[in-house]
Amino acid sequence: MNRLFEATCEELNERFKRAKLPLSYHNGFIQIVSDPMTEEKISKPFWELIANSKWKNVEIDMMEAIDRRESAQRDPAFYAAKALESVIKIISKDKGWTRGNERGASQFIDNLQSVKSGAFITDWEADCLRLIFGKVRNELGHGPGGEPMPELTLEQTDWVIEAAMSWTKSLIERM
Known part of the structure; x- marks a missing residue:
């Protein structure tokens, strides 16, 4: 069936x-x-890789990101970053690298980067991942106070969603 x-x-x-x-x-x-090459090289493999129930939260947040982008709702990139964070946490836990005292995405990235983990990701990869969380997810996930509300352009939003899918694909394929 x-x-x-x-x-x-x-x-x-x-x-x-x-x-x-x-x-x-x-x-x-x-x-x-929007781009057939992105669909073939990133989106399709992404959906195939997260079909396992273990990745259910990744699927939920990525579908929310896409739905919000396509219906012009606020902060779709935030949900794409949440999906990516779930991937990093699941890998860290599955590999036995989670210590239990991590306080955010950066410390889970440390787990993947650690020599103890066999440097599952390289230094430059860890830096790139931290930028997504520090400059995108955190900016969208915290109230701006009296500052202007942070917003991404459609192109920036597409980039974050595609980057989160690409990172997910790359990380899961290494497991």
């Missing part, structure tokens, strides 16, 4: 593609495809 459903979904996506409709079906949602 699962194989039949997967084949039907692949057929639907192929029909969208042949009809030159910028749409793709994933996990119960028809989504806008």
Whole structure:
């Protein structure tokens, strides 16, 4: 039954593609495809990799990010970063690197970067990940006080969602 459903979904996506409709079906949602190469190299492998129930929270937050982007709601990039943070936490825990006293994404990134973990990620990768959380997730996740409300452009939002998917793909494939 699962194989039949997967084949039907692949057929639907192929029909969208042949009809030159910028749409793709994933996990119960028809989504806008802005770039066919991104769809083929990042989005499709991402959804396939997180199909396991272990990644359910990743799926929930990424679907929220995409839904918010496509319906022009606030902070879709925040949800994409949450999805990525869940990936990092799950990997850290699964590999036995979580100590239990981590207070944020940066310390879970430390777990992946640590020599004890065999340097699962390199220094430059850890720096890039920290920037996503420090400059995107934190900015959107904390109230700005009297400062202007932080907002990303559509292009910046797309980049964060695609980057979170790409990082997820890269990290899960290493497990």
